[in-house]
Amino acid sequence: MIGFGAVGSGVVNLFNNMTREIFERVGLSVELVKIAVRNKGKKRSQIFDKNKITEDAFSIVTDPEIDIVVEVMGGEEPAMALILKAISQGKHVVTANKHLLAMRGEEVYSAVESGEVELGFEAAVAGAIPIVRAIRSAFAGDRIDMIQGIVNGTGNYILSRMTSEGKPFNEILKDAQSLGYAESDPAFDIEGIDSAHKVAIMAALAFGTSVNFGSVFIEGITSITPDDISMAREFGLKIKLLATAKRCEGGIEARVHPAMIPQSHFLASVNGAYNAIEIICDNAAKNVLIGPGAGSGPTASAIAGDVIDIACKIARGGAGKTPPMLIPLELRNETKVKAISDMVFEYYLRFTVSDRPGILAKLAGALGEKGISIASMIQRGRQENEPVSVVLTTHSAAEADLDMALEQLKDTDICLAPVTKIRIQKDA
Amino acid sequence: MIGFGAVGSGVVNLFNNMTREIFERVGLSVELVKIAVRNKGKKRSQIFDKNKITEDAFSIVTDPEIDIVVEVMGGEEPAMALILKAISQGKHVVTANKHLLAMRGEEVYSAVESGEVELGFEAAVAGAIPIVRAIRSAFAGDRIDMIQGIVNGTGNYILSRMTSEGKPFNEILKDAQSLGYAESDPAFDIEGIDSAHKVAIMAALAFGTSVNFGSVFIEGITSITPDDISMAREFGLKIKLLATAKRCEGGIEARVHPAMIPQSHFLASVNGAYNAIEIICDNAAKNVLIGPGAGSGPTASAIAGDVIDIACKIARGGAGKTPPMLIPLELRNETKVKAISDMVFEYYLRFTVSDRPGILAKLAGALGEKGISIASMIQRGRQENEPVSVVLTTHSAAEADLDMALEQLKDTDICLAPVTKIRIQKDA
Numbered sequence: 001m002i003g004f005g006a007v008g009s010g011v012v013n014l015f016n017n018m019t020r021e022i023f024e025r026v027g028l029s030v031e032l033v034k035i036a037v038r039n040k041g042k043k044r045s046q047i048f049d050k051n052k053i054t055e056d057a058f059s060i061v062t063d064p065e066i067d068i069v070v071e072v073m074g075g076e077e078p079a080m081a082l083i084l085k086a087i088s089q090g091k092h093v094v095t096a097n098k099h100l101l102a103m104r105g106e107e108v109y110s111a112v113e114s115g116e117v118e119l120g121f122e123a124a125v126a127g128a129i130p131i132v133r134a135i136r137s138a139f140a141g142d143r144i145d146m147i148q149g150i151v152n153g154t155g156n157y158i159l160s161r162m163t164s165e166g167k168p169f170n171e172i173l174k175d176a177q178s179l180g181y182a183e184s185d186p187a188f189d190i191e192g193i194d195s196a197h198k199v200a201i202m203a204a205l206a207f208g209t210s211v212n213f214g215s216v217f218i219e220g221i222t223s224i225t226p227d228d229i230s231m232a233r234e235f236g237l238k239i240k241l242l243a244t245a246k247r248c249e250g251g252i253e254a255r256v257h258p259a260m261i262p263q264s265h266f267l268a269s270v271n272g273a274y275n276a277i278e279i280i281c282d283n284a285a286k287n288v289l290i291g292p293g294a295g296s297g298p299t300a301s302a303i304a305g306d307v308i309d310i311a312c313k314i315a316r317g318g319a320g321k322t323p324p325m326l327i328p329l330e331l332r333n334e335t336k337v338k339a340i341s342d343m344v345f346e347y348y349l350r351f352t353v354s355d356r357p358g359i360l361a362k363l364a365g366a367l368g369e370k371g372i373s374i375a376s377m378i379q380r381g382r383q384e385n386e387p388v389s390v391v392l393t394t395h396s397a398a399e400a401d402l403d404m405a406l407e408q409l410k411d412t413d414i415c416l417a418p419v420t421k422i423r424i425q426k427d428a
Numbered sequence: 429m430i431g432f433g434a435v436g437s438g439v440v441n442l443f444n445n446m447t448r449e450i451f452e453r454v455g456l457s458v459e460l461v462k463i464a465v466r467n468k469g470k471k472r473s474q475i476f477d478k479n480k481i482t483e484d485a486f487s488i489v490t491d492p493e494i495d496i497v498v499e500v501m502g503g504e505e506p507a508m509a510l511i512l513k514a515i516s517q518g519k520h521v522v523t524a525n526k527h528l529l530a531m532r533g534e535e536v537y538s539a540v541e542s543g544e545v546e547l548g549f550e551a552a553v554a555g556a557i558p559i560v561r562a563i564r565s566a567f568a569g570d571r572i573d574m575i576q577g578i579v580n581g582t583g584n585y586i587l588s589r590m591t592s593e594g595k596p597f598n599e600i601l602k603d604a605q606s607l608g609y610a611e612s613d614p615a616f617d618i619e620g621i622d623s624a625h626k627v628a629i630m631a632a633l634a635f636g637t638s639v640n641f642g643s644v645f646i647e648g649i650t651s652i653t654p655d656d657i658s659m660a661r662e663f664g665l666k667i668k669l670l671a672t673a674k675r676c677e678g679g680i681e682a683r684v685h686p687a688m689i690p691q692s693h694f695l696a697s698v699n700g701a702y703n704a705i706e707i708i709c710d711n712a713a714k715n716v717l718i719g720p721g722a723g724s725g726p727t728a729s730a731i732a733g734d735v736i737d738i739a740c741k742i743a744r745g746g747a748g749k750t751p752p753m754l755i756p757l758e759l760r761n762e763t764k765v766k767a768i769s770d771m772v773f774e775y776y777l778r779f780t781v782s783d784r785p786g787i788l789a790k791l792a793g794a795l796g797e798k799g800i801s802i803a804s805m806i807q808r809g810r811q812e813n814e815p816v817s818v819v820l821t822t823h824s825a826a827e828a829d830l831d832m833a834l835e836q837l838k839d840t841d842i843c844l845a846p847v848t849k850i851r852i853q854k855d856a
């Protein structure tokens with residue numbers, strides 16, 4: 001194993017506690033032979049032989065005694081170099097590294113295919129939720145049309161608490177950090193990047209294509225205010241950070257952004273650090289998987305499941321014959337990811353304007369000029385000489401048109417602050 | 429394929445529509461070679477070559493051209509004889525037959541193991557919900573403590589409509605039959621037997637044991653009334669037909685019965701023909717899978733997923749090496765299934781009594797004698813000279829004690845009709 005952080009510790013605990021069961025299930029003993037760490041001297045509470053800890057990760061991926069390399073260090077490098085080296089040495093790989101697979105998945109999958117080794121990456125998407133197996137195997141006989149869900153526990157935790165407590169983003173974020181629900185550098189979680197990693201991995205797997213990560217649309221939750229949340233409630237909606245991968249005319253959609261969804265939608269009731277993913281198939285219709293999206297235990301469980309699957313294949317013959325993706329490399333092409341500007345949504349728009357006569361007419365006029373019609377308009381919190389919030393919702397409109405209208409408004413003296421735009425998905 | 433009913437038709441449609449994708453995924457063409465039916469003359473709307481339809485199912489399981497036998501005829505015999513013959517001929521088997529696997533699973537699993545063939549049975553439990561893969565593979569590195577859920581779509585459909593419409597069981601059942609949600613002989617669904625089949629299969633798989641189907645506790649929904657449902661609502665509870673498999677001191681629990689669960693529990697909001705299964709693991713914590721529990725499309729999708737998994741193994745080598753269960757035959761023992769009489773629940777009890785002074789005291793007295801204490805008592809619909817309903821809820825009590833108290837009351841003139849007893853699971 002490479003890495004001995006929270007997830008690595010979970011793996012050590014699991015293997016310590018499950019020795020007998022794992023032996024029974026595999027028919028061989030599966031031993032954690034060596035762990036590579038950055039700092040050998042660090043004190044650790046897990047029961048693990050210190051002589052088996054090394055600071056030289058390359059000594060693991062080249063050790064002829066080792067059959068399976070578990071990579072839980074994260075990040076692009078040196079994880080990538082280590083994984084490629086392991087594969088070149090005929091070792092099977094289990095990884096929880098969503099970042100790496102999202103950015104450079106094709107390189108990994110190709111190396112796995114030509115190296116005829118196994119790759120387990122259940123832990124890379126949504127903790128122990130068996131989404132990789134669902135796409136790669138359970139629905140392999142079906143056509144997946146859409147995968148949509150909440151795949152970042154930290155973001156969902158923050159939004160859930162903002163919704164239930166009515167407190168601002170920064171306050172909840174700080175609290176989440178002190179409680180361990182958010183990391184000290186929360187950028188990947190709150191800016192939607194972590195969700196986008198998972199979207200890219202799931203889209204590539206489900207649609208048998210390679211996905212250019214740069215083309216995934218990403219918008220985080222940092223500009224959402226308690227006002228937006230309470231306005232959503234008035235409309236019967238709830239704000240969630242949705243991750244969507246979807247087949248569409250001429251390509252696929254791959255996007256991450258906050259969305260207002262009906263309160264009655266099952267995703268609206270998925271709160272806290274939970275993840276939930278719906279898979280819509282041609283034959284199987286809608287199936288939903290829900291579970292803790294991260295954490296040491298669930299991630300370790302996903303890793304152990306992959307290790308045991310591979311160990312069973314080693315024990316009985318047949319290891320190295322499972323392609324990592326649904327279809328082989330030579331049939332995989334890069335699919336066009338539809339630009340967000342070419343999509344159509346209903347929108348929630350919150351403008352901060354000065355409270356002067358005629359302002360509403362100007363807002364409505366600018367939108368109307370681009371063919372965008374207004375569904376509702378609400379002005380609240382009016383105080384003399386203070387900027388006021390005006391909330392508009394629109395009927396379905398092309399994002400490009402809306403952005404042009406908003407761009408034009410920016411150049412006037414009407415808007416005193418950037419406009420908040422949240423997509424409404426009533427039929428999410 | 430053996431059987432060409434609703435599920436078989438779904439499989440034919442799927443293979444007709446997915447020819448290209450299946451070829452891409454497997455690397456070989458997967459052809460539906462022959463279908464055995466009871467009546468060759470029956471008109472069918474699916475596109476399938478009539479010359480490939482036979483009434484001789486044994487000609488399929490002995491055909492040397494055939495690699496995989498899909499059994500969708502259902503029932504114990506001749507399905508069992510056909511499956512065993514197929515295995516003895518070295519054929520891999522995919523089956524949707526929950527009845528057969530619940531009653532005689534060990535025989536099938538043993539034959540599969542010693543015959544070194546593959547067995548796919550995802551379709552036997554809860555439509556396309558990937559529960560078999562979850563237990564057999566995704567959580568193979570973890571310890572499953574409990575599997576609980578709603579695994580019969582017909583029963584859940586009827587209870588959901590009784591709950592939303594307040595109409596009696598028989599009326600909703602008839603309507604469900606005319607709409608195709610319930611079969612003309614609905615006994616397996618409404619009496620809990622179908623759910624119990626699934627419990628037996630999941631328990632055997634999750635706990636690495638053989639399960640004697642006769643020891644699974646089964647109680648259906650036929651005696652539930654709109655009154656019970658509305659009383660449950662007053663308590664903040666909802667009635668669901670729950671299927672539970674759980675590790676416990678000295679063995680396992682395996683039971684199916686209606687239960688009152690909190691309205692806030694996610695299972696309470698799973699309505700209509702949907703199934704939902706929660707899996708509680710030592711490391712992965714709680715994961716939940718939700719989907720349509722039956723139907724031609726979802727079941728066909730599950731079958732196709734299994735066929736493609738096996739076909740991939742045939743194409744690349746390695747078929748026949750996946751044991752059907754988590755642990756091999758020689759390590760599987762029959763585990764003791766705890767008797768329901770040895771369990772402890774809170775209870776909802778509805779008595780039909782004559783409206784005479786002192787009756788309540790007698791009910792309370794009979795329960796108190798067995799050490800059962802009453803949590804609440806409600807009497808409603810009082811009309812002169814008419815029997816009245818008295819509803820009691822109890823604190824936690826041993827089922828054996830409660831049953832003794834109820835037995836004694838039966839021998840008196842107090843109860844004018846059988847008592848309705850529904851278990852309350854507040855921490856379901």
